[in-house]
Amino acid sequence: MVHFTxxxxxxxxxxxxxxxxxxxxxxxxxxxxxVYPWTQRFFDSFxxxxxxxxxxxxxxxxxxxxxxxxxxxxxxxxxxNLKATFSKxxxxxxxxxxxxxxxxxxxxxVLVVVLAIHFGKExxxxxxxxxxxxxxxxxxxxxxxxx
Amino acid sequence: MSLTKSDKTIIASIWSKIATQADCIGTEAxxxxxxxxxxxxxxxxxxxLHHGSAQLHAHGAKVVSAIGDAVKNIDNIKSALAKxxxxxxxxxxxxxxxxxxxxxxxxxxxxxxxxxxxxxEAQAAWDKFLTIVSSVLTEKYR
Numbered sequence: 001m002v003h004f005t006x007x008x009x010x011x012x013x014x015x016x017x018x019x020x021x022x023x024x025x026x027x028x029x030x031x032x033x034x035v036y037p038w039t040q041r042f043f044d045s046f047x048x049x050x051x052x053x054x055x056x057x058x059x060x061x062x063x064x065x066x067x068x069x070x071x072x073x074x075x076x077x078x079x080x081n082l083k084a085t086f087s088k089x090x091x092x093x094x095x096x097x098x099x100x101x102x103x104x105x106x107x108x109x110v111l112v113v114v115l116a117i118h119f120g121k122e123x124x125x126x127x128x129x130x131x132x133x134x135x136x137x138x139x140x141x142x143x144x145x146x147x
Numbered sequence: 148m149s150l151t152k153s154d155k156t157i158i159a160s161i162w163s164k165i166a167t168q169a170d171c172i173g174t175e176a177x178x179x180x181x182x183x184x185x186x187x188x189x190x191x192x193x194x195x196l197h198h199g200s201a202q203l204h205a206h207g208a209k210v211v212s213a214i215g216d217a218v219k220n221i222d223n224i225k226s227a228l229a230k231x232x233x234x235x236x237x238x239x240x241x242x243x244x245x246x247x248x249x250x251x252x253x254x255x256x257x258x259x260x261x262x263x264x265x266x267x268e269a270q271a272a273w274d275k276f277l278t279i280v281s282s283v284l285t286e287k288y289r
Contacts, residue, residue, distance in 0.1 A: 034268065035271040036274075052266075052268050112255060113270060114258075116255045117265055126182060128179055128182065128183060
């Protein structure tokens with residue numbers, strides 16, 4: 001089980017408090033689809049994904065990105081209990097959505113890059129490391145119920 | 148996976164920014180690597196890895212300089228990094244998984260330093276580029 005130190009928890013909640021969930025979610029999901037185009041396979045019904053600007057401006061992508069990042073907010077509130085927090089979502093991603101867990105790792109890393117863009121110097125190696133731990137923990141929790 | 152004309156233009160443009168702070172970028176990328184992925188320190192038992200260490204700075208400069216060589220020879224990265232490829236295969240033998248980790252830390256560093264320039268397209272081009280560099284460096288492993 002992932003264990004966060006007090007410093008790591010502080011780094012995570014501090015950053016999270018300043019995140020615009022709607023914008024950051026859309027940005028992260030959009031970049032995932034741009035940087036790793038094969039991830040578009042899950043979004044055939046989302047409309048125009050023909051270019052980077054189309055993807056980043058796509059309202060369905062923005063809305064879905066917001067949904068995904070809101071869910072990460074739950075992780076931030078339950079750092080000591082990620083597996084339980086994401087239990088139902090894990091089942092959903094396996095049984096209904098059929099998403100390879102590798103995609104959770106890719107999205108987690110893209111999110112970290114987006115945070116670096118927004119926070120710059122403030123996103124120190126230590127703060128960065130805390131977030132890597134979080135996204136790894138969330139990815140692992142989301143994969144936990146796979147069978 | 149190969150670089151389009153557009154990728155190459157973006158890569159060169161971002162490189163020109165990186166070049167203005169090359170040593171710092173390299174050093175910071177390594178610091179991020181060692182902080183986020185402590186297991187990577189196992190390749191540097193002979194180094195002082197504390198923030199501000201001269202060895203860390205020198206090594207960061209070396210890493211970014213090699214990336215610069217790849218940028219300047221973007222149509223023949225294999226040839227530009229041939230010696231480094233042999234070094235990693237026969238002497239250093241860094242497990243291939245670590246190239247992904249360092250590449251990611253480099254992207255995070257560049258993103259933090261040049262937020263306005265690090266567009267989604269720039270991220271895509273550089274992610275692709277670093278993947279190619281990594282595969283050149285691990286090509287002779289077996």
